[in-house]
Amino acid sequence: MHSIIVVPMHSACPDDHLRLEPGDALPFGRVAPSHSPHSPHSPHSPHSPHLTIAHEGVSRTAGEITAAGAYWRLSNLSSAQTYVVENPEGAGEHIKVAPGRLDAPVPFEFARVVLPAGSDLLSFDVWAPRHDFLDRPGPRDGAPTTCAFPLDRGKRYFQVLVALCAGRLRGEPHAPLPTAEELVERLRPLWPSVSRASVAWNIDYLAVKLRLKPAPDSTPGGGPRLNGKKERLVSLALRFDLVREDDLILLHGNRSVVR
Incomplete structure (x- = not known):
């Protein structure tokens, strides 16, 4: 199972979704970067995924999402704007990611990243459908078992x-x-x-x-x-x-x- 799935704003079908494996990074911003934001001296492959948000109020290189197993991290690469990550199923539950903050962990299975852009608020969704469970008590000798059908009865x-x-x-x-x-x-x-x-x-x-x-x-x-x-x-x-x-x-x- 893909670790993280990013659903762009106004996505009309699953073919638009961006799927990330653990360790994959997805930059987002007004234009695709020529290099990875975290590694300015490393070339960024022209075939690497990028979430383009074509709005003049969004930074050219606005941020980056990194898949980390069953959760993900958000880096805010803007110099002035705080980003908000909402839990659409929560009662106002959210976290703030300050300008310049790197690798802020996001704990929500469903999340909506909200970006201030001029007079608008733009957003895209991030899903973390993978759940890992310990398959026996005691110390783990290897990777945790991935649940075949990771359903949460409280959702x-x-x-x-x-x-x-x-x-x-x-x-x-x-x-x-x-x-x-x-x-x-x-x-x-x-x-x-x-x-x-x-x-x-x-x-x-x-x-x-x-x-x-x-x-x-x-x-x-x-x-x-x-x-x-x-x-x-x-x-x-x-x-x-x-x-x-x-x-x-x-x-x-x-x-x-x-x-």
């Missing part, structure tokens, strides 16, 4: 997965999958701000976490593609017991889910 995406599987978890193996509108209505009592867009975002994120490959017959633009993704998510979740009947309680007033 909204898990609520969405339970809502997708609810009919079949209730003993109806051929129950049709809920539409986007039905998912919104099912989740609204627990998640008042839920929308079709936020449900689709969580379904996309689940597909990343569960490493679903694009369907061979997927089509751009919505309907069939989203429905096919939902069907594959539900099939995988039920086959490997990623959701169980007991999880249906999450749809009935359990308020411990992260907001």
Whole structure:
């Protein structure tokens, strides 16, 4: 699994996502640098990834993201602007990265990097879907085991997965999958701000976490593609017991889910 996935602003499809392995660095700014910001004397390959943010209020070399296993670090290479990294699922939870700060660790599984740019606030998302777990107690002799299906039952995406599987978890193996509108209505009592867009975002994120490959017959633009993704998510979740009947309680007033 890729360690870190960067979702550019206004990204329309997974092909736009930038995927980083542990140790990879992704510079971002108004123009692509000719060298790595951290190593000014080392040539920067023209084929290296770069997140271009074409706005006159963004520094030419604004910052750099470095993948570090199950989390990532942010370097603020601007001389004057503080960057804010928000947890979109938190209740205002965020960290500040001061100008010139290098390698600030970011602890959020989902994060939104917010950049002041003139009179605008620009942002892009960073996902950290990889979870590592110790597979036995005691000292470790080697690298930790990567979880096959790294799901956090305290996150909204898990609520969405339970809502997708609810009919079949209730003993109806051929129950049709809920539409986007039905998912919104099912989740609204627990998640008042839920929308079709936020449900689709969580379904996309689940597909990343569960490493679903694009369907061979997927089509751009919505309907069939989203429905096919939902069907594959539900099939995988039920086959490997990623959701169980007991999880249906999450749809009935359990308020411990992260907001």
